[in-house]
């Protein structure tokens with residue numbers, strides 16, 4: 001019998017980048033719905049204080065640098081050792097940069113590819129290798145509207161996120177036979193610490209002009225979409241890239257009154 005009520009009791013969820021922003025909001029929402037949570041982040045102090053905020057929930061903390069494939073495999077092993085299995089991965093660890101195509105250095109390019117693209121591959125592969133044993137899994141990657149549309153200052157970031165989108169689609173195809181779905185969120189402008197660091201006042205002004213809803217989104221509005229895709233009920237959605245962008249991807253020329 002299908003129930004529209006999302007319930008994560010008995011489910012285990014690993015949230016990378018869970019110390020901050022969208023990842024923390026995902027961890028909190030999944031915890032409220034009954035999941036056992038693992039918060040993984042390079043910032044261990046941030047991860048510990050995030051865990052402290054999830055009162056009443058079952059939470060563990062793991063330090064990980066997603067650039068390191070061994071670290072990612074150890075992170076998943078630690079979750080399986082503690083909780084017995086891994087049902088859900090929401091991979092929200094990531095960094096941003098606003099730098100023009102002509103100015104981007106090889107080091108900046110490599111850093112973004114290492115963290116945002118390779119990190120997604122290492123975490124998702126490590127998680128999927130456990131999920132295949134149980135014949136069940138939900139993987140939600142964090143892409144971006146920058147991986148779909150061009151924009152100034154999005155050379156390394158946009159290329160990495162475009163890679164996340166292609167990777168997610170391949171994962172969806174190859175992991176389907178194991179009962180694992182793989183989807184990605186494509187947030188637009190969401191008010192988090194990443195955006196506080198990345199968006200100048202001028203970027204904010206120009207960005208809002210292209211958003212029909214005329215505002216930045218919230219971490220909770222974004223996290224809710226990850227929770228939906230991580231639910232049992234979303235089992236027929238895979239390989240999907242879900243824009244959470246106030247209409248940014250839909251928009252062309254706009255007159256705002």
Ligand SMILES: NC(=O)c1ccc[n+]([C@@H]2O[C@H](COP(=O)([O-])OP(=O)(O)OC[C@H]3O[C@@H](n4cnc5c(N)ncnc54)[C@H](O)[C@@H]3O)[C@@H](O)[C@H]2O)c1
Nearest residue numbers: 017019020021022042065066093094144187189190192194
């Ligand atoms: N905020 C937005 O507008 C927006 C838009 C589109 C996509 N995204 C994506 O959403 C994800 C989360 O972004 P956010 O806005 O919540 O950012 P955030 O900075 O608030 O959180 C990101 C977290 O990732 C962690 N992290 C960074 N590098 C890491 C590494 N090497 N290993 C492990 N953890 C690492 C940070 O410590 C931090 O806790 C990112 O992938 C970002 O690119 C954000």
